[in-house]
Each structure stands twice: as structure tokens, then as C-alpha cells.
């Protein structure tokens with residue numbers, strides 16, 4: 263009897279995989295289906311079960327097996343082969359479905375000493391709520407509620423952006439640096455950045471920033 267697993271229990275929530283490259287490749291690859299369709303289909307001899315699985319996937323990875331290849335990486339004792347092999351466990355097709363890749367560097371002593379206080383979570387939450395309200399309004403009557411749910415095809419036709427705004431993406435596609443799926447995903451992030459900015463629609467800067475999130479060093483596309 264199939265039962266809902268971690269992906270379905272994370273429905274409408276966050277699925278966090280710490281040390282993601284340490285997970286079994288089959289487990290990692292099985293995330294592709296729910297990431298694409300928001301559900302998991304489990305086929306057994308006794309029948310087929312469908313479970314909802316629309317979650318926010320967060321993967322954390324060290325830059326290398328020993329975890330020290332950050333900054334200048336002088337403490338790291340891993341061979342370049344070991345480093346490549348470690349990160350290649352996160353396959354291209356899986357990473358193609360990861361929109362934001364952020365390199366987190368260790369906090370320096372100077373940063374620790376600096377007394378600047380970060381923006382309070384409350385303020386950020388308010389901005390996010392506003393951005394979601396804008397999306398709900400734009401998508402009213404479509405059955406979708408957030409940019410994440412809009413199919414790429416619709417995004418490219420109904421909310422088509424001027425060529426001048428998407429030129430960088432078209433060039434990246436021509437050069438083989440961006441897949442068709444990746445193109446749509448960059449568009450979704452660009453719309454979200456525009457909504458967070460209170461802009462009516464994405465500008466060249468929003469598209470550039472969204473694309474930049476996909477090509478962070480170490481885990482290049």
C-alpha cells in the first residue's frame with residue numbers, strides 16, 4: 263500500500279534537504295516529477311496512487327565533501343575530481359528546476375563587528391504579502407494565484423514582455439546556456455521581483471537579476 267512520503271507531507275510548505283549531494287541519486291531525481299506537476303504518482307501492482315506534492319524545495323550543499331572550499335578555499339583538502347564528483351550529484355535536470363542559487367559565504371570578523379541591523383522580518387513579510395496581493399489581482403479569474411503556478415506558455419503569450427526586456431535570455435538560449443524550461447522559470451522570478459518592487463511588469467534589470475540567480479558560481483547551470 264503506497265503512503266505519502268516527505269514530498270507530500272511538505273505539500274503547501276517547505277521541503278528542506280540539508281547536505282543535498284549526500285542523498286541517494288534516485289531520491290533526488292524523484293523530486294523532478296512533483297516539482298514539475300505538483301503531485302506524485304506512485305504506481306504499484308495493486309493500483310496507482312496520486313498525492314498532492316506542491317512544495318517549496320530548499321537544497322543546501324557544501325562546496326566540496328570536506329565543506330571548506332569557500333572563499334580562498336585554503337583549508338580544503340579535497341581533490342578537484344572529488345569536488346566535481348560531489349557537486350555533480352545534483353544533476354542538471356534537477357538544478358534546472360531550482361530558480362534561486364545563492365552562495366553563502368562565511369561571516370567575516372568585520373561583518374560580525376559591524377553594528378548595522380538587518381531589515382526586520384516583519385517588514386519583509388509585509389512586502390511579500392503585498393507582492394502576492396498584486397499577483398492575485400493580475401491573475402484574477404484565471405484559477406492561478408501566484409506567478410509560480412502560471413504555465414510558461416501563458417506567461418509568454420498573455421503577459422508577453424517586449425523583446426528589449428528579454429533579449430539577454432534569448433541570447434543565452436541561442437548559446438545553449440539556458441534551457442526552454444529555464445527560460446520560463448526566469449520569467450516567473452522576474453515577475454516576482456517586479457511585484458516585490460511594485461513595478462507594473464518586469465524591466466531589463468528584473469530579468470537580469472532573475473537570470474543571475476540561476477548562474478551562481480560553483481553550481482553553474
Ligand SMILES: [Zn+2]
Nearest residue numbers: 326328338340
Ligand atoms: Zn574540501
